[in-house]
Amino acid sequence: MPYFDAASSAPLHPVARQALLAALDEGWADPARLYREGRRARLLLDAAREAAAEAVGCRPDELTFTPSGTRALHDGIAGALAGRRRAGRHLVVSAVEHSAVLHAAAAHRAGGGTVAEVPVDGAGRVAPGAYAAALRDAPGPTALACLQSANHEVGTRQPVAEAAQECRAADVPLLVDAAQSLAWGAVAGDWSLLTASAHKWGGPPGVGLLAVRKGVRFAAHGPADERESGRAPGFENIPAVVAAAASLRAVREEAAAEAERLRELVDRIRTRVPRLIPDVEVVGDPERRLPHLVTFSCLYVDGETLLHELDRAGFSVSSGSSCTSSTLTPSHVLRAMGVLSEGNVRVSLPLGTREEDVERFLALLPDLVSRVRGQLGAPRPEEAAAAGSGVAGPAGPAGGGEEAELVVDSLGKLCPIPVIELAKVIGEVPVGGLVTVLADDEAARLDIPAWCAMRGHEYVGERPAERGTAYRVRRRA
Amino acid sequence: MPYFDAASSAPLHPVARQALLAALDEGWADPARLYREGRRARLLLDAAREAAAEAVGCRPDELTFTPSGTRALHDGIAGALAGRRRAGRHLVVSAVEHSAVLHAAAAHRAGGGTVAEVPVDGAGRVAPGAYAAALRDAPGPTALACLQSANHEVGTRQPVAEAAQECRAADVPLLVDAAQSLAWGAVAGDWSLLTASAHKWGGPPGVGLLAVRKGVRFAAHGPADERESGRAPGFENIPAVVAAAASLRAVREEAAAEAERLRELVDRIRTRVPRLIPDVEVVGDPERRLPHLVTFSCLYVDGETLLHELDRAGFSVSSGSSCTSSTLTPSHVLRAMGVLSEGNVRVSLPLGTREEDVERFLALLPDLVSRVRGQLGAPRPEEAAAAGSGVAGPAGPAGGGEEAELVVDSLGKLCPIPVIELAKVIGEVPVGGLVTVLADDEAARLDIPAWCAMRGHEYVGERPAERGTAYRVRRRA
Numbered sequence: 001m002p003y004f005d006a007a008s009s010a011p012l013h014p015v016a017r018q019a020l021l022a023a024l025d026e027g028w029a030d031p032a033r034l035y036r037e038g039r040r041a042r043l044l045l046d047a048a049r050e051a052a053a054e055a056v057g058c059r060p061d062e063l064t065f066t067p068s069g070t071r072a073l074h075d076g077i078a079g080a081l082a083g084r085r086r087a088g089r090h091l092v093v094s095a096v097e098h099s100a101v102l103h104a105a106a107a108h109r110a111g112g113g114t115v116a117e118v119p120v121d122g123a124g125r126v127a128p129g130a131y132a133a134a135l136r137d138a139p140g141p142t143a144l145a146c147l148q149s150a151n152h153e154v155g156t157r158q159p160v161a162e163a164a165q166e167c168r169a170a171d172v173p174l175l176v177d178a179a180q181s182l183a184w185g186a187v188a189g190d191w192s193l194l195t196a197s198a199h200k201w202g203g204p205p206g207v208g209l210l211a212v213r214k215g216v217r218f219a220a221h222g223p224a225d226e227r228e229s230g231r232a233p234g235f236e237n238i239p240a241v242v243a244a245a246a247s248l249r250a251v252r253e254e255a256a257a258e259a260e261r262l263r264e265l266v267d268r269i270r271t272r273v274p275r276l277i278p279d280v281e282v283v284g285d286p287e288r289r290l291p292h293l294v295t296f297s298c299l300y301v302d303g304e305t306l307l308h309e310l311d312r313a314g315f316s317v318s319s320g321s322s323c324t325s326s327t328l329t330p331s332h333v334l335r336a337m338g339v340l341s342e343g344n345v346r347v348s349l350p351l352g353t354r355e356e357d358v359e360r361f362l363a364l365l366p367d368l369v370s371r372v373r374g375q376l377g378a379p380r381p382e383e384a385a386a387a388g389s390g391v392a393g394p395a396g397p398a399g400g401g402e403e404a405e406l407v408v409d410s411l412g413k414l415c416p417i418p419v420i421e422l423a424k425v426i427g428e429v430p431v432g433g434l435v436t437v438l439a440d441d442e443a444a445r446l447d448i449p450a451w452c453a454m455r456g457h458e459y460v461g462e463r464p465a466e467r468g469t470a471y472r473v474r475r476r477a
Numbered sequence: 478m479p480y481f482d483a484a485s486s487a488p489l490h491p492v493a494r495q496a497l498l499a500a501l502d503e504g505w506a507d508p509a510r511l512y513r514e515g516r517r518a519r520l521l522l523d524a525a526r527e528a529a530a531e532a533v534g535c536r537p538d539e540l541t542f543t544p545s546g547t548r549a550l551h552d553g554i555a556g557a558l559a560g561r562r563r564a565g566r567h568l569v570v571s572a573v574e575h576s577a578v579l580h581a582a583a584a585h586r587a588g589g590g591t592v593a594e595v596p597v598d599g600a601g602r603v604a605p606g607a608y609a610a611a612l613r614d615a616p617g618p619t620a621l622a623c624l625q626s627a628n629h630e631v632g633t634r635q636p637v638a639e640a641a642q643e644c645r646a647a648d649v650p651l652l653v654d655a656a657q658s659l660a661w662g663a664v665a666g667d668w669s670l671l672t673a674s675a676h677k678w679g680g681p682p683g684v685g686l687l688a689v690r691k692g693v694r695f696a697a698h699g700p701a702d703e704r705e706s707g708r709a710p711g712f713e714n715i716p717a718v719v720a721a722a723a724s725l726r727a728v729r730e731e732a733a734a735e736a737e738r739l740r741e742l743v744d745r746i747r748t749r750v751p752r753l754i755p756d757v758e759v760v761g762d763p764e765r766r767l768p769h770l771v772t773f774s775c776l777y778v779d780g781e782t783l784l785h786e787l788d789r790a791g792f793s794v795s796s797g798s799s800c801t802s803s804t805l806t807p808s809h810v811l812r813a814m815g816v817l818s819e820g821n822v823r824v825s826l827p828l829g830t831r832e833e834d835v836e837r838f839l840a841l842l843p844d845l846v847s848r849v850r851g852q853l854g855a856p857r858p859e860e861a862a863a864a865g866s867g868v869a870g871p872a873g874p875a876g877g878g879e880e881a882e883l884v885v886d887s888l889g890k891l892c893p894i895p896v897i898e899l900a901k902v903i904g905e906v907p908v909g910g911l912v913t914v915l916a917d918d919e920a921a922r923l924d925i926p927a928w929c930a931m932r933g934h935e936y937v938g939e940r941p942a943e944r945g946t947a948y949r950v951r952r953r954a
Contacts (some may be wrong), residue, residue: 004574005515008507009712017501024494028682029483034784034801035793037480067544067683074700100710103700205505206544206683206714223551223580226803233577234545234674235486237683240717307511316512324511326703365763 001314002357006200007152007180007293007348008318016247020204020239027238045238048110048245055248056178056194057186058211064231065241067209069179069197070100071232072208075220076175076195077104079231080144083217084173088141089113092134094158095336095423096120096151098177104333105146116141117336118147123285124156124337128434131174142172149181153320153333153346154284155293157181161189173216180290182209183251184259192216198210198244201251202351204368207244209300212219254351262349263291265358269347270294276366279456283339293348295320297334298369299344299451300378300420311366315361318346322415322443329442330415340450342416343369376416379423405434411468415443419451422473427456429475434460440468448473479834483677484629484657484770484825489533489678493724497681497716502577504715509703522715525722531657532662532725533671533688541687541708542718546656546673546674547577548709549685553652553672556579557621558590560694561650563753565618566590569611569634571814573597573628575654580624591616594813595624599813600762601633608651609643618647627656630797632762632770634658638666650693657767659686660728661736669693675721678728679828683714684721731828737810739826740768742835746824747771753843757932760816770825771856772797774811774926775846777855777897778820786845787822795823799892799920806919807892817927818920819893820846853893856900866903882911888945892920897929899950903934906952911937917945925950 003011027044029037033093053060066072081091093105095117105115116138126147135142145167150157160176167174175193181187183201187194193216198207210231218231225233251258254331274280279299298306303321310317312391318324320331321344327437330341349358373380406429410418418439437448445462448471452459460472504521506514523537530537543549558568570582572594582592592614595607603624612619622644627634637653644651650669658664660678664671670693675684687708691817695708702710714866728735751757756776775783779826780798787794794802798821807818826835850857868889887895894917906912914925922939925948929936937949 001513003506003507005510005514008510009505012501012505021498024489024681025496028486028489028676029480029482029793033482033485033793033795034781035480035482036478036789037482037793067548070702070711071544074710078699100700100702103702104673105493107700199505204501204716205712206717208711214775222555223577223584225547225577226578233551234547234685235674235682237681237717239681240714242681267622304511311512316506316510316514362671394952445895476643 001316002353002361003316004317004347004349004353004361005316006350007346009199009205010202010350013206013247013250013351015250016203016243019246020243023242025097027242031236031238036217041238044201045236045244046378048238048242051245051249052209053211055186056182056196056211058194058213061229062211062213064210064212064228065236066210066232066236067206067208067237069195069200069208072105072195072197072210073098073100073177075231076193076210076212077101077108077144077146078173078221079212079218080173080193080216081108082219082221084143088143090138090140091115092118092131092138092142092145094118094120094126094147095144096124096333097148098152098179099332101146101177103309114173122337122339124151124154124283124333125285125288126158126163128159128162129166131163133167134167135170135172144175145172146175146177148177148179149187150290151284151333152180153331154295154337155290156285157288157290160187160191164189164191178338182248182293184255185252196239198247198467201248203244203247204240206240220253220329241338251351256350259291262353265349265353265355266292266294266347268358268362271364272362276362277369279454280449281340283334283337293346295344295346297340298343298345299340299454300373300376300416300423302372302376302416303342303344305372306343306345306368309372313364313368315364318348319344320344322441328414330446338446338449340454341446342419376420405429407436407438410437410439410441410444412440414441415447418444420449422448422451426473426475431475431477434477435473435475437471437473438465438468439471444471445469478791478793479830479838481824481826481830482793482795483827484823485795486676486682487827489623489681490724490727490828492727493680493720496723497720500716500719508713508715515772517740517879518715521719522713522937525715528722528726529686530688532663532729533673533686535671535690537690538706539688539690541689541705542713543685543687543709544683544711544714546672546677546685549674549687550575550654550671551576551581552708553670553687554578554585554621554623555688555698556689556695557650557670557693558585559654559696559698561620565620567615567617567619568592568610569595569615569619569622571595571597571603571624571787573601573692573810574623574625575629575656576809578623578654594836597813599814599816601628601631601760601810603635603767605636605639606643609646612643612647612649622649623652623654625654625656626664627767628761628810629657631772632767633762634765634767637668641666641668649834659725661732662729663770675717675725679724679726680721681717683717703777704764726881728828735828736768742826742830742832743769743771743824745835745839749839750842753839754846756931758817758927760811760814770823772821772823774817774891775817775820775822776817776931777850777853777893777900778846779849779853779893780819780821782849782852783820783822783845786849790841790845792841795825797821797823799918805891807923812923815923815926815954817931818923819896820849853897855897882906882913884913884915887914887916887918887921889917891918892924895921896924899925899928903950903952906953908954910952912946912950912952914950915942915945916948921948
């Protein structure tokens, strides 16, 4: 049963399992104690720290083990902000950071700080110079900037080294969230803080990394604790830490070969999915990307239903569609990129993924997508293509009589229905005519403009309606 | 090699090991995901929560898994204080809580809140009515009260049910730190919040428990996170959580029988150590106590040296002596009890401790203590007894000429030297005469009065000296 969601959590690496078992016997005691069991635990902890620091590219005394990547981010951001509080209270993050960063930013804002989000392009990538610009345009002195090494949803690698240089020039520390990329190599560039999460590389859950370069101001927040340089309170989870460090070293040994192999498998998906399935958009940077991750969105598809169909067929993948989120909003990453969110599928291949499983995925997917589209009554590709010589429908209430306008009431209907209904009627107005879609589903805000771009129509804009929002589209093709 | 420091960390229980291994294979995926690996992880997490909640005596939806007992305390206290912020900003804790509670209290104070410490008696126990009194005398409305179920250093059980009733009467939630007692049974009484730590009962490190009763106001602090009811951010550590719950159930099954057996072994230590070794004080409540834990202090003994000697002899124990702490201060528990801290030894027996190991400990200890005392030039018991008909020594500078007074300069000397020097000269002043000890070691503040109580002399008091502190003792025997 192929598991294609390594970016959420990777299965435990055999080396992690072996190291964990050994360390459970040797490393359960308190490393602060002076007796033999304590000294043994301390030795294991020190060795794990050295190994992990080497993989990160920092000094062992710069590296702290935290209980998770999320805690590393929360505590790292809070500590860096507190350490630089006298310098300023402004925080700069990219718009596509992990939600843990955005939640930390929201907490900072709630506490009276200010936050700026650096935008990304349609591939999800921060532009060179964007951090320099954000620091220049900041409302006050910037305490900290954050940038992921690579995006967790679309795989796009960020220009970390450039951003670090821009931050350095402005004397602002840069925190790099390396959760998705650390397995593939150390993060280059002159970063100040770095975080990661062991279960993303096949280590056990319960271990995050927080590196804070010497000289970076850092003030741990919250109650004092002597453990982990005062940066991560609580009894050390030595067995898991040992397993995390051992597996990081192990995956690094495989990294070059696996990166090449998985990149080729991902290229097959990137190339063939749009050929095999009509109306699919592959998103994310095609070159500057993680080797194992690809994301695409399928027009007229309900993401949750597609995930269920894939699960029934034995494939575990993830989605940024609104219907798969507890808040019923599309992923903030897809929103920031301004790309289609409906029928979104993220494939992230774990180490050792077999070629035949990828081939089977490619063989199955077209039928599954087609079945989901059929259930939703989506326009068939030939229909969509044929619709082109339609005449103006009845003028809707918003029409001033000047131009033909059709109103589609999709209120109360969830993604992808508003887009399907739009696609079905666009042929009914003449080229140059307007269609207004009334919708209250959040995904429409992203997917109607994305559909227009894919179909060559003009997205006129949105305005508040009596209920929901009115999205206006001008037929151009 | 007998390990007698279960109160620091217990070796992994075989059931925990087995459950951890199984859950590593079944529970590594993200329980928030809808595919089969995610659903399987969710099932494991739910089952673990039910089992742990049953052992705690709460509803599963009241129980959150945290990354450690320390984090459960830090986050539990912060959340309860934030949830009750409108009610008041006063916090009540006992003077002998775990340092994680006292550090959380210090953070609360640093943030503008107020804190009161409820004192304990010489056995380390809070008096009935003490919480009611603390709430009555509070400088403002109390947001939260905290009380441990049993003390981690001396094993004394606290009157939790009574304190909970007193808090309930004042409409103040009580948080119970059950870290040391949860293995032995659920905490009785009408508590509002409860915390615990899995590695104390033989579970793996990386798991704490935080129970918050329905209806208790709670506002998670820090950045938002959807996991664990928003109370414990970060990817769930399901393998460890499963192992923690399984081992808690397993130790509970052994609890009654093991409690009886270990209580008898601990009674041997309590009874025989003071018989075998002169000048030893067993501390903590003799009856209302944890079954597996006993603490005693040895006059004229350097705690760190004794621990090393015991370690060389194969016994791993812990100590609250100042010389074993990074801050060179005696444990705050011993200080709050006002008992001797020098030569302090805590023995906490893990489940399954063998009788012969306890017997061997009892057989070895007298020689080890005697050797350490010899190295320090401590007065031999007969000397200490013989010294009694001495004459007044030369009057020291502090002597006003009215009474015989001897000054001992112990400045720069660490525990137990100041007490040894005092013991050596007490016979040189007449009964009724004064000895002043000049010392700058923190332990002297605790150990000189404790020595006076043990020896029947009068502790007159302390006053600042040109360097360090002058402790005055009147010879009475």
